Structure formats: structure tokens, C-alpha cells
Amino acid sequence: MKPFRPGWVPTLVVLALLPGLVALGCWQLGRAEEKRALLASYAERRVEVPLATTQLTADEDNAFRRVHLFGRFDAGHSVLLDNRMRDGQAGVELLQPFHDQASGQWLLVNRGWLPWPDRRVPVHFGTPTQALALDAAVYVSPGHTFQLHPDPLGGQWPHLLTAVDAAQLWQQLDREGYAHELRLEPGPATYRLDWPVVAMGPEKHLGYAVQWFALAAALLLLYLYFGWHHNKEKRHGHRHSTGPA
Template sequence: MKRFRPGVLPTLVVFALLPLLVWLGFWQLGRGEEKRQMLASYAERRASPPVAVDLLPGVADPAYRHVQLRGTFDAEHTVLLDNSTRDGKAGVELIQPFHDQPSGLWLMVNRGWLPWPDRRLPAQFDTPAQRYILDAWVYVAPGATFQLHPDARSERWPKLITALDPAAVWSELHRDGYAHELRLEAGPVAYRTDWPVVAMGPEKHVGYAVQWFAMATALFGLYLYLGFNQTATARHKKNKETPHGDHHESSQHV
């Protein structure tokens, strides 16, 4: 029966890497389940009746809540969210203050993505002056809220930023506004509104988990193979190094 002698160094490597690979696999499975729950919540809340705007600040978990707005845009204080691409083309997301007249609340409304191929020229967009009834949903940024880019603190509008913090905008404008961004549904005043709910779907996380588990299995299989194979190789080498004359002399002596 073969003995298992993998050696100290391979054992240390496997004991260090194997738990990490297994943990990464289960972590990816957990992330995939989080994304599934997020997508289910998104679909459920988007299909639910709209939340009244005046009640919105008191909602504990407003993410993806459907809201119907009635009011006008503020064309003087436009924000352009940079580092946004669609189909490989550079552009920005157009975000403008919106005054909801029934509630009196100010909201930062994202009207969607628009192309901006030549940064030497101003971004081309228009702002409707009339009163509109709009369907939107609440977007809650994951993790900590970023601050405005330092250049956005200038007096010039529109402001080009890399991440939106509505509270910073309201503070600069001296207005009492809602703390989260609202994203428009497709409509007459919206630009391109095909925002991904999640950057990576659940199926990709499952695929990555399978890769991590496959690497763990391969590592453990290689560890077993080397452990048994090195023992057999060492025994074979020892037999080859043993002089034949020693066996002959021993038999003659007996």
C-alpha cells in the first residue's frame, strides 16, 4: 500500500491556499444570492403603486420605490455625471433639480444618458419649461456617498462631476431637498434610461464560484497526486541506488 508523503512545503502551500479558494467560491455564491434578492426587490417595487412624494423622506428603505412627480425642472443648475459610456461611446448622465409642486420638495432627477463625443464643445441637451407629470424611481447609491468633485464647486453651471451627492448640491443651492437621486422612466423628457440594476448578474457570480471551486479541487488533486507519487518515486530511486553486490555477498555469506 502506498504511503502518503507530500512534503512540508507543498502541505504548507495547500493549507494556505485551499481554504482561501473555497472561501472565495462561497463568497461568490453569497454575492449571487444578494443580486437575486436585489433584482426581485427591484421588480416588485417598480410594479407597486407609487409612493407619495411628501411621504418619501420618511420611507426607511426607499430603494427602487416608484414615484410620480408633478412639477418643473430647474434649468439653471444642471449636473453632468461623467465617466458613463453606452455601447462603447463616451457620454454623461443629465441630472437636474426638479421642484415637485404638490409637496414643495426639491429632488435631483436623472433624465438619462446622452452622448458627449467632443469635450471641446458643450454637452447638447434641452430643458422643458412647462410643468410635467413624470414617473421615476429612487436610486440609492451602494456604500458610502461620494462627495462632489472639487471642480464642481466652481460658480459655473452645468457642473461636471464624477459622483453625485444630492445633499452637497442642496447645501450649495440652499434648498431643502431629497437625499437620494431619482431616475426617470422612459418618456418625453427622458434621454437614454437603460440603467443596469446590478453591474454583474447573479449568473456571473455563480460562474466565478465554479471557477474558484474548480481551482480548489485541482489544487487538492495535485496535492494528493504528488504526495503518493513522490513516495513511489523515492522508493524506486532508493532501490536503484542499492548496490547489487551487497545482495550477492549476503546470500553467499548465509
């Protein structure tokens, strides 16, 4: 059997890279499983009867739960969520405080997406003044939104932000409010409503996992091949150097 002598430099490279490649593949598999569970929860809760707003604080796991609202919007403290694309077109999502009469608490309601093709012109939107009966779903962000720079605090309304934190907004307005965003279902006071449930589906995570594992396998095979091949070349060169003069 041929001796295996890959050399210490290739060995160090493999020891440094191989665990990381395998770990990245396993991480992508875990993310795929999380997305499957998230999509299953969404599908299950879409068919449930809407909760009353008084039940929102009864269960901490309220993601995707449907809720029935009745109250009025606060047009004076609107939030525009920037950098939202639809069909290749730039725009914003409009979020407004909503005072629910049944529970007496404030809710941050996302009314949907509006186009904003010319940033020199303010976004145009209207706000109903009458009390409305609406259905919405609780949206719990899966993580923090990546921001190159934090959004400025204060300033004129409406606020143009790249990420929204409902709890921080209620603190700024000195109000008692629900800590998560609610996304409206089709009905009065809505704009375009087509939010993706997840930004990246489980199948894409599986694809990335396969790529990481394939890179790990390729690295290991190359290491084994050159370990034996390099040793064979060294022995072949040694025979030539010790041959008759």
C-alpha cells in the first residue's frame, strides 16, 4: 500500500477549512428547517378565526395570528419603511399607529406598499378619519434588519426609516402599545399587500447546504489525491537521482 504523505502545509489548510465548510453546510440545513416550521405555522394560522385584540397579550407566540381590529388611525405619526421593492420598482411601506377601541391599546399597523419612483416628490397617501373594522396578522421579525447606518431619531413626520421597532415608537410617542407590527389583510385603508412570508425559502437553504458540503468533499478528495500522488512523484524522482551515472 502506498504511504500517505501530503505534507504539512496542505494538512494545515485542510484542517483550517474543512470544519468551517461542514459547519456552514449544517447551518444552512438548520436554517432550512426553521423556514419549514415558519411556513407551516403561517399556513396553520391563516385558517384560524381572528383573535380579539384583548387576547394579544395572552400568548407570547403570536406570529402570523389573525386579529380583528376596530378603531382609528393616527395620521399625524406615520412611518414610511424605505427600500421596499416590488416588481423591480422602488417604494415604501406605510405604517401608522391605530388606536383599538376594544382593548384601548395602540397598534402599529402596516397598510401596505406604495410606489415612490421620484424621491424629489413626497410619497402621497391618504388616511381614513372614520372608525374602521379591520383584520390583520401579527408580524414578528425573524431578526434585526441590517443597516449601514442607524435611522435618525426624531425629526418631522412622517418618519422615513429603514427598519421599524414598534416598542421604540411607543416609547417615543409616550404611549402604551403592542410590541409587534400588524399587517393588514385586504379591505378598507389598504395599499398593495403581497409580503413574502420568508425572504428565502427552505429550498434555497438546501441548495446552499449542498454547495458547502460539495466544497468540503472536493477539498478532502484533493487532499487525499495529492497526498498519494505527491508521495509517488517523490519516490519516482528519488529513483532517477540514485540511478547509474
